[in-house]
Amino acid sequence: MMERAEDLGLSLSLSSSLTPRTHHVAMQLHAPERRFLEMPLLPAKRVCEVSADEERSSQRGGSDDEDGGCGMDGSRKKLRLSKDQSAVLEDSFREHPTLNPRQKAALAQQLGLRSRQVEVWFQNRRARTKLKQTEVDCEFLKRCCETLTEENRRLQKEVQELRALKLVSPHQYMHMSPPTTLTMCPSCERVSNNNNNNNNNNNNNNTADRRNGVEGAICHRPIAVRPQHS
DNA sequence: GACGGCTTCGTGTTTACGTCA
């Protein structure tokens, strides 16, 4: 079952997921958090019972198995989140791909989970989002590569034809109309006016592409222009 | 400025669980 990109929060820019940690403490509760706090606690579908107010979230040493996480025989039991819990977490993720401690605690309390579980869910969620984004980027670059290969083939053919013409009649060649060389960047489909603007245009295009969610739309290729005949 | 402790994150791996042939 494939999840749609929007379901995975792929509309979020990658950079937006990097909330500066310095803001964690300073951030105040705002609308989504208040909404979480106002919502009723959801019954957690648990494989084993864990007290809701457990707050030990040490990532190393204090494993979940110790702090109420099942597994009397040492095996870790897996909690399966309910649909409602997943929905709330998804909503929260759309609002904030990363959580500050307050948000995490509020979410954990609301869902009847441990902070550590919320934290792990967000980590896995970010990883899944990145994986999906990578797949999308890969697909995009593959298409770019195909386009460029095709273009390269066409241009090589054109060069061969021109060389053949030059051998036949240099005089005739000088009076020909310019060849139909590339005047448009295939990646960003922007027509070049002059060489000086190419780099700037390309950089701007990259920025614009990222804003539009087209990650990986990188155009470093110089744009060929029609030869100037003086 | 160097250092250690703490926390969080990204990344890769392990493993429990659900589904399906």
Add this chain to the structure above:
DNA sequence: GGTGACGTAAACACGAAGCCG
């Protein structure tokens, strides 16, 4: 109904980086 293969996701391990005293 039992079973093995496979996919998914929760949990974990580990190193990197930032912050703070």
